[in-house]
Amino acid sequence: MSLPSSPRPRSVGPLKEISWRSVSLRTTRENGLTTTGERFFLCAHGETPDEVAALWARLAVGGTVVEALGPAPWTPAFGMLTDRFGITWILDATPER
Structure with a gap:
């Protein structure tokens, strides 16, 4: 399987050009809510x-x-991070019974 090359910039009204490189995929988490542009x-x-x-x-x-x-209300360990390669991970532990 090969990946397609990056799309050519295109006109989108007042922005003039947009390409996949101009999109921020930053992930944030506030008040228990995750906000992201990642797929x-x-x-x-x-x-x-x-x-x-x-x-x-x-x-x-x-x-x-x-x-x-x-700790989180549903698990003894929960966290989210984006690794050095740009992949976002969700880690958690099995809840105690």
Whole structure:
């Protein structure tokens, strides 16, 4: 499978030109709501908070934290980050029963 080349800029009214490179895909999280222009995230679920924390530590190197890893109402560990390659990850641990 090959990926298509980037689209040619096109006229879009007063903006004159737009191309895929001009679109920001930054992900933010405020008050429990995620805002993004991305088409997908990768999710990783661990059995324990320690397992999730170990993966978090590796993915966070050179990345950007969207929401710090910590407890959430539905899980003992939850966090979101964008890794150094621009992929956004959602990490969480299996809730205790």
